[in-house]
Amino acid sequence: MPYHANYATLELPAQLKNKTMHMFTLSDDGPSEFSVAMSQADAQGNDSLINFAQRLAAELEQALPAFRLISTIERTLDDTPAIELSYCWHSDGNTMHQRQAITMLPRTEAGDVQALLIAATCLKPFTDEWNAAFDGMLGSIKLRHKMAPVIGEAASTVPARASTVFALSERRRTLHAFADHDEACRKTDAHEVEHEAWAFFDAAGTPLHPNFVASDNGTSRRKAGSYVLEKRPERAAPTLRAQLYQASMFVAGSAAVRLSSIADVQAMLDQSAEG
Known part of the structure; x- marks a missing residue:
């Protein structure tokens, strides 16, 4: 064989x-x-x-x-x-x-x-x-x-979906990619998010900001997953493209994410910027 x-x-x-x-x-x-x-x-x-x-x-x-x-x-x-x-x-x-x-x-x-x-x-x-x-x-x-190729079909150079959400940990130098907002919130610790240990971005690299919508018995400690991510144009924040140099390790947080490396993310962001 x-x-x-x-x-x-x-x-x-x-x-x-x-x-x-x-x-x-x-x-x-x-x-x-x-x-x-x-x-x-x-x-x-x-x-x-x-x-x-x-x-x-x-x-x-x-x-x-x-x-x-x-x-x-x-x-x-x-x-x-x-x-x-x-x-x-x-x-x-x-x-x-x-x-x-x-x-x-x-x-x-x-x-x-x-x-x-x-x-x-x-x-x-x-x-x-x-x-x-x-x-x-x-x-x-x-x-x-x-991985059998489809005849006449070119491989996509940008395999990410429009719903993809990125989470960057500067301390860990790690970039996570999630299938959507819900998965990103479920799989990223709320307490770390509250202490600004993570920066979030949408598929185009635009910053997303956490909004904590529930508290635990009125205290400042939130339940895990009790925040949502939203765009806030009024808050100036660097894009993922500008901060990608901080990541040295890539983690696909979901099987639905078709990206496999930081280079894939860079190519996707470059193409988005050109468009």
């Missing part, structure tokens, strides 16, 4: 099994504070996603000392159903922490079933920085079997 790598394509003999693993680390030698591995694993004939994830968790519990499953959540990868396992275990006196996303791949021509596994590992509990880094990677995933 044909095998595609970054720099080459080759034909694999049918009797060879593909055990490819892609590993990304922060350093060349020694343990890495944060690393990501991507691999494929054989599934059983009629495996469902949930069955595969449950069996994987059971195998990890048998193989890893002091294994503890922290959470199992449903999510998507490129609009495809996925499950994420979060767990920890002991290794050489350390407690290792891992988040692993799993999705099923289409059957091969021979009828084989495989799962795609993407795992992030930390030597310590995940920080906001490494959670955001891994979320950004998962949000940028484009599954190869879904």
